[in-house]
Amino acid sequence: MNEILIEGQRLRLRRANIDDLNYIMTLQVAPENLKFIVPFDENYHRAIINSDGSEKSDVIVEEVAGGQSVGYFMLRELDSPCAEYTHVIIGKKGIGYGRESLNLLLAWTFDVKKFHRVWIDCKDYNSVALHLYESLGFVREGFLREIILTGGVYENLIVLGMIDREYFCKH
Numbered sequence: 001m002n003e004i005l006i007e008g009q010r011l012r013l014r015r016a017n018i019d020d021l022n023y024i025m026t027l028q029v030a031p032e033n034l035k036f037i038v039p040f041d042e043n044y045h046r047a048i049i050n051s052d053g054s055e056k057s058d059v060i061v062e063e064v065a066g067g068q069s070v071g072y073f074m075l076r077e078l079d080s081p082c083a084e085y086t087h088v089i090i091g092k093k094g095i096g097y098g099r100e101s102l103n104l105l106l107a108w109t110f111d112v113k114k115f116h117r118v119w120i121d122c123k124d125y126n127s128v129a130l131h132l133y134e135s136l137g138f139v140r141e142g143f144l145r146e147i148i149l150t151g152g153v154y155e156n157l158i159v160l161g162m163i164d165r166e167y168f169c170k171h
């Protein structure tokens with residue numbers, strides 16, 4: 001039985017199970033996603049899926065109508081007051097699923113689970129993701145210079161965060 005985190009009009013978020021492993025790996029290495037994320041290997045995901053989910057969780061975004069998987073999030077630090085969203089990937093892009101699924105994830109984070117804050121990092125040239133995060137209310141908190149090596153080039157990360165009271169001001 002799949003554990004559902006939260007459900008909206010078009011989408012629901014549920015914990016990944018072992019049958020989702022192939023989808024998660026495929027989504028991560030698709031060129032349009034890979035350039036913006038740091039992929040983890042299959043064993044790392046397998047361990048997360050097989051865990052009780054109390055510290056890390058792989059989450060599938062799926063369509064309510066039909067149950068098709070359309071995206072994937074990785075959540076970490078769930079055993080602290082400050083959750084981290086690490087992977088945010090939508091396979092069916094450009095039709096509002098990113099915004100809708102992140103709104104659901106924020107509702108789960110603050111309304112349901114009562115986290116104090118959530119944070120995320122993002123490559124500084126990922127303008128689509130930065131626009132999305134900031135329009136949802138994330139605040140730029142830091143700039144990590146040349147912190148990840150991608151194809152021989154050191155890249156910068158922007159750290160963004162949202163505090164519970166900022167979320168509740170908007171919702």
Ligand SMILES: CC(C)(COP(=O)(O)OP(=O)(O)OC[C@H]1O[C@@H](n2cnc3c(N)ncnc32)[C@H](O)[C@@H]1OP(=O)(O)O)[C@@H](O)C(=O)NCCC(=O)NCCS
Nearest residue numbers: 033036088089090093094095096097098099122128129132
């Ligand atoms: C970033 C990502 C999650 C956004 O999901 P999405 O479903 O495509 O986005 P949405 O359709 O919900 O659109 C969200 C906003 O981005 C804008 N947007 C979406 N695609 C865009 C594009 N190609 N160019 C410019 N703006 C774009 C939309 O107009 C919308 O803004 P608006 O509501 O102000 O008009 C998705 O594109 C993705 O998986 N990208 C690759 C992986 C990645 O970068 N992850 C983030 C790592 S930090």
